[in-house]
Amino acid sequence: xxxxxxxxxxxxxxxxxxxxxxxxxxxxxxxxxxxxxxxxxxxxxxxxxxxxxxxxxxxxxxxxxxxxxxxxxxxxxxxxxxxxxxxxxxxxxxxxxxxxxxxxxxxxxxxxxxxxxxxxxxxxxxxxxxxxxxxxxxxxxxxxxxxxxxxxxxxxxxxxxxxxxxxxxxxxxxxxxxxxxxxxxxxxxxxxxxxxxxxxxxxxxxxxxxxxxxxxxxxxxxxxxxxxxxxxxxxxxxxxxxxxxxxxxxxxxxxxxxxxxxxxxxxxxxxxxxxxxxxxxxxxxxxxxxxxxxxxxxxxxxxxxxxxxxxx
Numbered sequence: 137x138x139x140x141x142x143x144x145x146x147x148x149x150x151x152x153x154x155x156x157x158x159x160x161x162x163x164x165x166x167x168x169x170x171x172x173x174x175x176x177x178x179x180x181x182x183x184x185x186x187x188x189x190x191x192x193x194x195x196x197x198x199x200x201x202x203x204x205x206x207x208x209x210x211x212x213x214x215x216x217x218x219x220x221x222x223x224x225x226x227x228x229x230x231x232x233x234x235x236x237x238x239x240x241x242x243x244x245x246x247x248x249x250x251x252x253x254x255x256x257x258x259x260x261x262x263x264x265x266x267x268x269x270x271x272x273x274x275x276x277x278x279x280x281x282x283x284x285x286x287x288x289x290x291x292x293x294x295x296x297x298x299x300x301x302x303x304x305x306x307x308x309x310x311x312x313x314x315x316x317x318x319x320x321x322x323x324x325x326x327x328x329x330x331x332x333x334x335x336x337x338x339x340x341x342x343x344x345x346x347x348x349x350x351x352x353x354x355x356x357x358x359x360x361x362x363x364x365x366x367x368x369x370x371x372x373x374x375x376x377x378x379x380x381x382x383x384x385x386x387x388x389x390x391x392x393x394x395x396x397x398x399x400x401x402x403x404x405x406x407x408x409x410x411x412x413x414x415x416x417x418x419x420x421x422x423x424x425x426x427x428x429x430x431x432x433x434x435x436x437x438x439x440x441x442x443x444x445x446x447x448x
Contacts, residue, residue, distance in 0.1 A: 140344070141165040141197040141233070143184060143224060144204025146172035148298040149238050149290075152337035153201055155297075160341075167193040185216055190223040194233050199344045200224065203238035208301065208402050210262035221270040225277050228285070234350060235274075235285040236343055238336075241416065243268035246408045250417040253289075253353045261405040278351045287353040288340050291416040292409070295333035295435055296442040304330065308372050308382075309443055318373070318382040321390070321410040324365035328409075329416035331358040332435040335427075342425050355418040357429040362415055371436045387411075 140157050142150045145166035151174070157164045158176040165178045173179035182193035184204060194200050202224050206212055221237075228235045242264035243257040257268040277283045294304040307319040339356045343349045363371075366382070373380035387407055393400040421427060430438075 137163050138198045139163050139165060139196055140199045140201070141167060141194050142201045142203065143167045143190075143193065144202065145174075145179075146170065147203060147205040148293055148295075148300065148302065148333055149203045149336055149340075150201075151297040152295070152333040153203070153340060156334075156337045156341055165193075165197065184220045184223055187223045187226060190220075190227040191230055194224075194227045195231050197231060197233040200228055200233045200235050201238065201340060201344075202235060205301065208399050210266065210402065210405075213263055213266040217266050217270050218273065221273050225274065225283055225285075228283055234344070235283060236340055237274055237285065237287050238340065239271060239287050239289040240267060241289060241291060242266075242406070243271055246412055247415075250415040251355070252417045253355055253420055260408060263402070263405070275353075284350045286343050286350050288336070288343060288356055289353060290331035290336050290356045291329045291358050291414070292331065293333055293336070294330050295335075295439050298333050298439075299443075304368065304439075305443075308369055309439060312372055312376055312378055313440075313443060318369045318380070319385055320365040320369065320382055321385050322387060322407055323411055324369070324382070324384055326410060327362040327364055327413045327415060328368075329358050329360060329362035329414060330368075330432070330435075331356055331416070332430045334438070335430050339421060339425070339427065342427070346425075349424075354421050355416060357421050357425075357427045358416050358418045359429040359431055359435070360415075360417070360419075362413075363432050365410070368432065368436070371433055372440065375437050375440050 145168045154174050167180045167182050169183050171181040180193050182189040184190050243259050244251050244255050245258040245260040259265045259268050293302050299305045311318050336356045369382045370380040390404050
């Protein structure tokens with residue numbers, strides 16, 4: 137029976153993946169430093185920054201999903217991400233596991249037009265530089281035939297399990313559900329593509345089960361065209377039968393808040409993603425797998441139902 141291992145369990149994509157896999161009766165191993173566990177899975181404690189622990193964690197795995205969530209701090213990323221990537225690659229080499237890396241779009245920087253799998257890396261942030269570095273490490277291994285792997289890249293996340301670092305959750309869903317005013321960053325009129333967690337999980341399973349998908353970069357299915365922040369808020373408020381009043385957090389406000397909060401300070405360099413249009417093209421995946429992404433209206437409704445259930 138195929139063994140699926142999730143490195144970095146407990147995050148939004150890790151949990152969405154675990155749910156999809158267990159519902160299909162798959163054999164799932166969750167790997168985290170905390171020993172995070174879910175019903176129907178096996179839990180393993182490991183620190184991915186240590187090669188020996190990473191090798192032990194993936195031993196016997198057929199498919200390895202790499203999706204850890206590190207503290208939102210560029211210094212932590214610079215120190216830890218390259219080590220995690222090289223350890224994961226080496227571990228999969230030694231155990232013959234196939235690696236699927238869940239990635240974001242920070243390495244592209246500000247893009248005029250749609251981001252595609254062929255968009256060059258021009259990071260304009262410190263965290264983007266790290267993401268470009270680790271993507272190149274894996275791509276070089278893929279090109280030389282050192283490993284069978286894929287990069288599964290997504291836009292900003294929303295949906296079930298996307299709570300901890302998801303701006304739509306933190307600024308829209310959480311506030312509205314608590315009877316507070318929704319918020320948005322910088323400009324609520326720019327167009328922004330979002331990736332729905334359940335779609336991402338299903339798509340990564342398709343990649344894992346399709347031999348022809350390996351040694352490529354894939355943009356995971358995301359509804360296009362994108363959506364403005366104002367429209368996103370209006371849809372969420374309508375679903376909750378609320379008024380769509382919201383507050384826009386300007387750049388100077390973020391800068392001021394960063395004086396007192398590290399996470400806010402780290403988010404400042406990423407504001408270009410809200411200041412300008414952020415369009416993510418996933419047509420390659422959709423055509424190859426005949427996959428239709430979840431619409432924003434349905435995704436927002438399902439997200440609210442998930443949050444109301446209190447199971448996260």
